[in-house]
Amino acid sequence: MQRIALVALTGLLVLTACAGADPAPTSTPGGTGTTVSLPPTSEQASGSPTIDKIKARGRMVVGVADNLPGVSRYHQDGGKHSGFDIRLADLIATGFGLPKDSVRFRSTTAATRLSTLESGDVDLAFGGIKTSKQPQIGLVGPYLPVHQDLLTRKGTTAVAPGQPVCVVADSGAAEKARTVSTNLVEERNGDACVSALRSGAVAAFSGDDLVLRGYAAAENGAFTVLGRSLSTEGYFIGIPARDRALRAKLVEILGKAIGDGSWAKLYQESFGAPAPTPPSVK
Structure with a gap:
């Protein structure tokens, strides 16, 4: 009789433990019972390693010239850059989904502009870029006719x-x-x-x-x-050559700015003259 009671008590404890345990994972059809992770949403990943790095960091670093009046010039008295390239970089950052004032500018020269991009010191390179003989550097534009x-x-x-x-x-x-x-x-x-x-x-x-x-x-x-x-030439944005998603996004942002008049407004404000025929960006 004592043996029967002991067995019954043991069974009751097992049932109680099972009732308090987490439910077993549900198997997917044809699966093994393991948990399946959903792919990241568009808010989590853009498809561009460069854009994802920028958004994770919370700011975009852009290489620009510091002595091109109207285009990009550094003012030592105020410690800031001004010009068309600066305004355009802010517009691009907004297109990437970054908040206002999230762009940091790094002064570069004609000799160092693309090398800072190659080394990863900057995310994008502006500042009078017309050609690139480096296969790892791609060019998007032209964004400005000159x-x-x-x-x-x-x-x-x-x-x-x-x-x-x-x-x-x-x-x-x-x-x-x-x-x-x-x-x-x-x-x-x-x-x-x-x-x-x-x-x-x-x-x-x-x-x-x-x-x-x-x-x-x-x-x-x-x-x-x-x-x-x-x-007759144009200025281009330097990017990592293999980042096709970044290229597509930049072409989209620049095309929208040209189409809605934002590009012409930036030109007028930067150079004090009516905007010319916009370039064909690719």
Whole structure:
């Protein structure tokens, strides 16, 4: 009798334990009873490693020039950048779903712009990029149409062959500038070329028309842009070449900005002139 009672008590304890246990996982059809994780939603992953890294960090780091008036210029007195590239970067960050003021700018030069992207120091590279010979770097754009031109001292209407013409080293301006003069002087940046022009060391400064007009405006009429249009080009955004989802998203954002008038508004506010025909972005 005692044995029967003991067995009954043991069975009751087993039933009680089973009732308090978590239910067994439900098997999926044809499965093994293991838990299946759902794929991440679009809010969790964009398909772009670059965008996902930016959103996880909470800010976007962009490499820009610090001495291109109207395009991208760093102001030491206020510690901030200004210009078309800066406004466009903010617009792109919003398109990525980032909050306002989430972009950090890193000053780069023509020589270092793409290498900082390759090393991962920046997420995107702006600042007068026209070509890339590095297979790991892709270009999206053009986002800004430009023409190579000549900046001279007021009263100068032409540059004679053999007169010294300043170009920024590694900017790509030398090839077209040689059609004007074979006597080229290379400087580290546009500010140095402007100083050489102001002092009379060179007869002209050859570079992108938008930048030259910015320098002319800053000199209060001492300089003039000749309007030679030595070439027709555009500025591009440098990205990791393999990130196709990033390219598609940037093309979408830029296309929307052009279509709804935002691009023209940025141009007008940055350069003080009516926007030209928008570029075809790809």
